[in-house]
Amino acid sequence: MLLYAGTIFLSSFLLFLVQPVIAKHILPWFGGAASVWIICLVFFQFALLLGYAYADFVARRLTPRVQAILHSSLLVVSLLTLPITPDPAWKPLGDENASWRIVALLTASIGLPYFLLSSTSPLVQVWFARARPGASPYRLFALSNLASLLALFGYPIVIEPLIAARTQSWVWSGIFALYVAGCLACVWRNATASSPHVVQSAGATDDRPAPSVADYAVWTTLAAIGSVLLLAVSNHLTQNIASVPLLWVLPLGLYLISFIFSFDAAGWYRPRLYAGILAALLVGVAYVLVDPDMRLNLPVQITLFSAVLFVACMLCHTELAHLKPAPRHLTGFYLTVSLGGAIGAILVGLLAPITLKDYLELEIALVILAALVALRSRDWLVKAPLMAGFSALALVGWAHAYATFDPNNVIARNFYGVIRVVELGAPNDPDRARSLVHGTIDHGRQFLAPERQREPAGYFRHAGGIGRAMSMLPDGPRRIGIIGLGAGALAAYGRDGDVIRFYEINAAVVDFAVSRFSYMSDSRARVDTVLGDGRLALERESPQAYDLLAADAFSGDAIPVHLITAEAMTLYRRHVKPGGIIAFNVSNRFVDMAPMVAKIARAQGLHAVLCRDVDLKTGKRMSDWVLVSDDPRLADRPELRGLAQPIPDTTAAMWTDDFSNLLQVLR
Secondary structure, eight states: OHHHHHHHHHHHHHHHHHHHHHHHHHGGGGTTOTHHHHHHHHHHHHHHHHHHHHHHHHHHHSOHHHHHHHHHHHHHHHGGGOSOOOOGGGOOOSSSOHHHHHHHHHHHHHHHHHHHHHHHHHHHHHHHHHHSTTSOTHHHHHHHHHHHHHHHHHIIIIIHHHSOHHHHHHHHHHHHHHHHHHHHHHHHHHHHHSOSSOOOOTTTTOOOOOOOHHHHHHHHHHHHHHHHHHHHHHHHHHHSSOOSHHHHHHHHHHHHHHHHHHHHOGGGOOHHHHHHHHHHHHHHHHHHHHOHHHHTOHHHHHHHHHHHHHHHHHHHHHHHHHTOOOGGGHHHHHHHHHHHHHHHHHIIIIIHHHHOSSSOHHHHHHHHHHHHHHHHOOOHHHHHHHHHHHHHHHHHHHHHHHHHTOTTOEEEEETTEEEEEEEESOTTOTTOEEEEEETTEEEEEEEOSGGGTTSOOGGGOTTSHHHHHHHTSOSSOOEEEEEOOTTOGGGGGOOTTOEEEEEESOHHHHHHHHHTOOHHHHOSSEEEEEESOHHHHHHHSOOOOEEEEEEOOOBTTBOOGGGSSHHHHHHHHHHEEEEEEEEEEOOOSSBOOHHHHHHHHHHTTOEEEEEEEEOTTTOOEEEEEEEEESOTTGGGOGGGTTTEEOOOOOOSOOOBTTBOOGGGGBO
């Protein structure tokens, strides 16, 4: 029992630990985009399906000795793929399909180890059921989820703050070698203890009938809805906050907890309880989706959508556990559940971005779940509350979907999120403007009055930090580099002879900046655009001798951590002239990045100052910029008078490419 349980525990621990480990490795290569984690989840769900399919085939079709030879060979070959450090050759150039490149990268880096880890739990449970007829193997399934949970929450709480990224890969690889030894012991124990023929009698004392086609369809649907909700909630939380392990593992952890509770004991099967709670939460979701203030409330967002995910998954997974078949059909059941998980992941990760203009999959999945459970149940105490919640959310979802077809709304969705162009203000308002919005964040606006169209607005106005920095540049032709295009507002600062070079990872942003805004076409400077991640592009370029280099590449409020590390600062210095300025837009509702930027700058002998722009009429904070230079008189420059503020020291560990921790900089 200890051998079986230990092997399952190790395999599940490694299976879920590798997910944040590998995702954090490749996140900087794709601009820190939240969708990196979503595509990783697609890969993990699909690899899990392949692992379960392999386990089902091996357990049902091969003799124990053939099983041992095949599985042992794969285990030994997998050791040759260690350590699990992605090859830098997979870094994108800028014009690739990011989703498929990530899938190919993960397949090459961790494909075989992950496949074998995925197959371990069902295979070992089958071997356990053969060794101990009559004993239920489903408790081992709960154990596997517990190990997964420990790995997930252990990563952001213990591993990420204490262990550098490269070391994490080596530690994981060492534990994997230990797992291989345990799995080899299990497979050969099964081969020597069992009949030489295919054994299909495990759990034979259970006389329940074989599953029907309808059973398989229900299992698949319930599992798919749970998977869709997992990815949709993950998308919702990471798009506008940060794509970091803490917010990756919270939804996935709740998803796993629901599996643990559902399969550990029958007492968790409480459809009336879950239906009532879910109905109330659906009404709450409907309210939050229509209230702009609630959409900006971080505690409410995390609490509400995490609760929705957990309760909805409890409904899905307790129903799955209630419908589980006899142990002799165990591998087929797990295969079907994993098929549903893969279908759900593909729907959200690959199909939704090309079929839905906006993030509608969360509302769609919740409405389908409420309708499905209500229709299947004969209990009116289940039906009534779910139909009420269904109606409220369906109405909001319909209005949300209808808005995406409004010809006055310009909207695009791709790997990097949802981009909108909206018009703000009354028709005769002199401040009426057109704005580029990513998620809930304004990424540049342009006044529509003809006399104001060349005036940079918002974060980029003359009175703000970047406007003051522009005024500090020398006379004559200037070279300016900008990571992040937005609406192209900084092109308004261009003068005759200037060169302004934008680095932009999202092709939809480039398209909108050119077709919906006139900053770039109206600029007196020569304006160039480089498609791809700004840092990767700068790494490939020779020194550009910029007078000013600005980093303004936020997606929503998500933090592009790879642009704010010690190595990134060294790279920027290589491209900036002596006496030049490196500017960071650190305007953010949730995190305070200024002390970290200043810490990195001071470590390299540079000087940093915070420029906090506040509208004198309204008292509204317009922007926060940190200006960095090798000029010791930076804070005393007359252009910054009345705006510059000193930046306090921070005790947080300095961010590097090998280490960063968002918890240290939360407001």
